[in-house]
Amino acid sequence: MRIGVYPGTFDPLTLGHLDIIRRGAQIVDRLIVGVTTNPSKSPMFAVHERIAMVRRELAAIGGDIGVVEFDSLLMDFAEREGASIIIRGLRAVADFEYEYQMAGMNQQLNDSIETVFLMADVSLQPIASRLVKEIARYGGKIDKFVPPAVAVDVARHLGAHLTAAK
Template sequence: MRIGLYPGTFDPVTLGHLDIIQRACSLVDKLVIGVAINRDKGPMFSLEERVAMIEAECTALSAKTGCEIVAHPFENLLIDCAKDVGASIIVRGLRAVADFEYEYQMVGMNRQLDASVETVFLMADAQHQAIASKLVKEIARLDGDVSKFVTPAVNTALKERLQKPS
């Protein structure tokens, strides 16, 4: 069984993330969505909420692609998480050239730690390339419409989280 790991904070999961997940499913039999516990980023949604969003959004994708998709919280090194879940492939999504520079360095370090784990880069579909969770949250905070960037369920979760008391 070919197992891939797609790590991120997914705060919140966007249509760009879901595009990468769907496309990664064509490469592996099982895709583990590594939901990073990153206290430095100060996530809007708790770990439990982010895992629940991933699970809810990926149920239909799993059925559609035939790929098993599971959410897995992690706080250790990415390469150690890959070992923990039995992944031989790390999937990374790229939006722009700036992403590549950081990812290139990360691959080099991960290869030094464990050369048996390959990293695969997938470009988001053109209509999703500009989507970043950070920007989605900022637009939502300023009462902008994020429905083009997230699923209806995630849009609702954002609105509920950002409701201002009357």
């Protein structure tokens, strides 16, 4: 059985992420979506909220897709899950430069796990979680970038924080 891992913070989950998950699930027998913390990012949602968000949206996709939290080196996580493939989504040249460097480092850690890059659908390439959060914080509409329920989650989260800040 070929197992793939698609890691990310998914803060929040975007239509671009879902595109990569759908397509990634077609090239492996089992796909594990690894939801991680990233110390260099300031997450809007707690890990358990992001996991629930991803699971809810994946229910409509079907297939053998799991969602797992991890807080370790990606290669350690991939090994624990029995993965032979790491799936990474690319949007632009800047993504490629970073991902290429990461793939090289990961290969040095374990050369039996291959990194596969999938280009996001052209219509979804500009979408980035960071930008979605920024648009939402300033009251912009994000429904073109995230599933409807995620847009509600973001609005609810921002509303709670605005109320708490008063």
